[in-house]
Amino acid sequence: MIHADKAGGGAPYVLAIASGKGGTGKTLVATNAAVLAAATGLRVVLADCDVEAPNDHLFLRCVTESASPVAVPVAEVDPSACSACGRCRDVCAYGAVRILGASAIVFDELCKGCGLCVDVCPEHAVLEAPRRVGEVVSGPVEGRPGLSLVTGRLDVGQVKSPSIIRSVRAAAAALAGDLVVLDAPPGVACSAVAAVRGSDLLLLVTEPTVFGLHDLELSLRLGRDLDLPMAVVLNREGTGEADIEGLCRSWGVPIVARIPFDRRIAQVYARGDLVADELPELAQVLPELLEVLPGISRRGVMSL
Amino acid sequence: MSSPGGTGPRGTRSARVAVSALGASLDDRVDERFGRAAFLLVVDPETLAMESVDNTANRDALQGAGLGAAETVSARGATAVITGHLGPKAFQALRVAGIDGFDGTGKTVRQAIAALNDGRLEPLAEGESHTGLT
Known part of the structure; x- marks a missing residue:
């Protein structure tokens, strides 16, 4: 893996925090890692890519500087120009276009905005129009110099989360920090792919339960398919018997941090506070974690 | 397309009723699922002439x-x-x-058509999504 250019002050280092199973501690790790990294003098952008249920803002008060709507193109048919020839229906890979009565009709939620129907229409009756699906909100975090938060939010009733996630990542990159921490949505479906694709390190948070083990393997397979360097955070160590270490060993993926199963962490988290502030002795695992990011640790030393 | 129940060019043909069915005959039962029905039977309600469409795709x-x-x-x-x-x-x-939906739950296709002819079928309202996720 080549990280040399990352240390040279070019594009920010992108740390994606993900997990196959929900509720393993992605947000816990992402918020605390971002705060601790910013405290070392790095310019950090925390990007909440869990756009169906963003929650990083509950732990960090963000001063909203910009709120931008996210729109995706959706095909529209002019029924007065449509000859109902069916070519648009035949090329649509998603079954979003149907001939009903004397005209083609597009069903918005199935349309992926690929534009193929626009191209094949001999009557020029199909156009694309932007349709709002959500928004991206960003700004500096109060009381945390060097830390900004970018939050993506999918509108209620919408399903196209990847388009918002891509907008979140673009907004985070535009803030030109040293480090972007991506808080990914759970699972290994298209929204998780959109959140972690092309990152510098995929940090998988898991727990030693059967579900945690099973879904960690799914995540490892996703990371392998996307050709990403990977590392694992074992959260709630001591709460179950599943052999996370054995799985990580067989995959050759290091466990870079262990967070104990400790009631105080749950209490701090439930109050909306940060372990980094309230339980600094436990949060020590996270600066150690940052050491695994070659570009970051080098630059961190440089900036101190 | 064959049109067993058709009597003329578009706009002048007689009414046709499409029935979701568990099999390809008039004596098979109405399939409660529409999109995922086994068969779609397109029936002339007067003559009972019928085209059956395999809905596998x-x-x-x-x-x-x-x-x-x-x-x-x-x-x-x-x-x-x-x-x-x-x-x-x-x-x-x-x-x-411009197609109305009617509830034929529990009937055979033949019984459902007869009930529709007699005005005894309830119109269907919009139901819940089966998939939940898209």
């Missing part, structure tokens, strides 16, 4: 089964649909096509 679709079934029956000139349940997308598609 729609049934196995990952999503949009109801839309595909709506397109199938619209293309065959149906003006009414008898089934057990219409999801939101199928309901919308049938409305665009």
